[in-house]
Amino acid sequence: MSMFYIHQSVCVSAQKTNGVIDLDDIQPIKDNKLQAIEPNYDAIPPAMYRRMGRAVRLASGAALPLLNTLTFNGIVMGTANGGLEDCIKFLNQIVDYNEGKLTPTNFVQSTTNAIASQLAFFSANKGYNNTHVHRGLAFENAALDVGMMLNEFPDNSYLLGGIDEISAYQYNIESLANMYKKEVVLNTELYNSKTAGCIPGDGCAMFAVNKQKTGATAKLKAIGTLHTDKEEDVTQYLKHFIEKNVKDDALNLFLSGENGDSRYLPYYNACKKIVLNVKTEGFKHLCGEYATASSFALWLACYKIKSNNLKNVLIYNNFRGKQHSFMLVGDV
Amino acid sequence: MSRIFVTGIGIISPLGDTLSLNHTALKQGHCGISTLELIHSNFAGKLPVGEIKTETQVFKEKLKVKETGYTRNSLLALHAFIDAINDSKLSNKEIASYDTALIGANSVGGMCLTDELYKDANSKSEASEYLSSYDGGSVTLAMQERYGMRGIIDTINTACSSSANSIMYGARLIQNGLAKRAIVGGSDSLAKYTINGFNSLYILSDEICRPFDSERKGLNLAEGAAFLVLESEETVDNKKVYAELTGYCNANDAFHPSSISENADGPFLAMQGALQKANLQPGQIDFINTHGTATENNDEAESTAMIRLFEKVPAFASTKSNTGHTLGAAGAIEAVYSILNLINQEIYQSLQYKNPIPKTSLVPVTAYTKMPINHVLSNSFGFGGNCSSLIFSKA
């Protein structure tokens, strides 16, 4: 199935990716995290803004410039946790007030579909509206959903997004699960780290996509996902993916989702051996690790294709060694 | 585009843990709503809920779960999943094939463990075994891992319409050539989280719910799971076929985070779109399994949408009067009930109904009825304006 063209995109991240883009001026970790720089929220009506948790806020800030200038037939989001901060705030109310009279805003905002539906309210968009929450493949499934919508309705346009937040609560849970580095590791030194754990991050990338080549920035040519913890399953899948999708076109760049966690590096190293002569770059030193970080990678691939005149970029990402994805992005 | 057939069903609800128990209960007009017992909560012993009266530990033993981190939600899902794959006679090889997709759906994920999550998130104790079980994806991943599934795996959360959307997504994967078969459905377990959430919105009834009644006081929360095996016409071969999924549509009401607009555009567009997809005229729908939660807002808005779309509103009922509202599982559970309508050519009465809503005057079916049924429309509407409708047709 052919996928779609990406026309405009907005990326809110820990780096200078929104507004004036400057990826050379690498923004450092703060409190051992790479939290997204919040966008300008002037376009959000105050009556709505006051209720928003970080995830809904970041997504609204990223999506509004697109929603205000373009028309979409539907909105599809990928988010593993949505507004988890609101969720825990509500949970704390349950405990702190012993199941008494609780305020409903946190509850309403905590449902993962609150993001896609907030974007629908902004733009009075009554079309297709879906939220994929499949952890490390939430964004990939959202992209696949949009790919199918455009296969079914080739004249349509969709808003596709990937969004997750890192809240204090999330940080506590994942720290207990040994997901984050225990020692301070600068993001500029991320790939030299030999220990377990990653640097947590968050952010949001929004894409205006359709089947029209004219005026497009890049094309998502193919997407593949796989669940396994076996290295050979991943490499076999990659070989097949390249054989089927890359053909004779040159690959210019391999964007590797390695996150400085020694436990998951072998998957990336095995894949690099398959694309041996292709230049490799990481991206998690820029955006940190989160379940929908592949949406940042897709934005980065589009940016690099346009600014460096690349032909084909292959993104490989895995989430905790179990959920793997490949995205092939090409020029127009 | 390929036709989509249902070849396997698995269901667990407050009406029973098998398809046949659910069928018998519906036929007899049985209500599975009772008082909350199994959750440690101030609401225990008071609140009417659709609770499955089996302790979580008993499910673990019954399903031979040795893995850590299994939540009640995952166990309910696994229960229905196993019944669905057995019913469809799928081999382990077929289940693990690259051609088999698994699309789960739920709205609370592992937050049924409200107290454990509270402690883990606030660093109040040693880590629990559930650190990786709180998100919605964990429920689907538990099934994926158990069966080594390699096809497209996804989890959808659009609140109360979640599993209608997972059914729709699975069908579209097949029709777009990305899978040959899809195991689709959803689950949700009762949780202190949702009980308190719905309570904070004043939409829980302190009595057994009365869908479409003028005196309705709100919904009853419930738990359950259902999975369907969808197969393309190419792979279905000589298999037993329950029904055909002919129509589906997803639309957004774009009005309010927790209520539907007076005009009910979202429900109207979802039903209208499903009819268009199925290439049917409104008059060809024989029965509607409504969303019918028994909240003031839903039942009136849904009635408005039905009146807008249908010149003569077809026979309709709400099985939430039997089960309560199973949230993320509701779309799949009610898809199963719609299929029961079709294969048995019968309609199950809506319970606890007395008088029509004055504004719309619609009367649901109040007695078990045998009648010819070719097409059933099933509605699922969620918070955030997420509305979806499915149409099942006689195969």
Add this chain to the structure above:
Amino acid sequence: METAALKHQLKEQIIQFLNLTTVKPEDIKDDQPLFGEGLGLDSIDSLELIALLERIYGIKINDPKEGRKILVDVNTMIAYIQQHRTK
């Protein structure tokens, strides 16, 4: 507490509970309708304010429709609080 001081305190509490970051207590007039055209609050806000009344003033309201009769403007809220507060 004097009515004027109580009014100011209530306005601060409304701002805090509803996260009205751009509003100051003096922006809320005593007879300005809280809902619709006035302060522009909606049905979810009314539930938040019912929780405010219970938590801070110990006033229990079990039917949100009853709540809306009290939550007309600051004056009606104050009158109700002064009569019914339990803390």
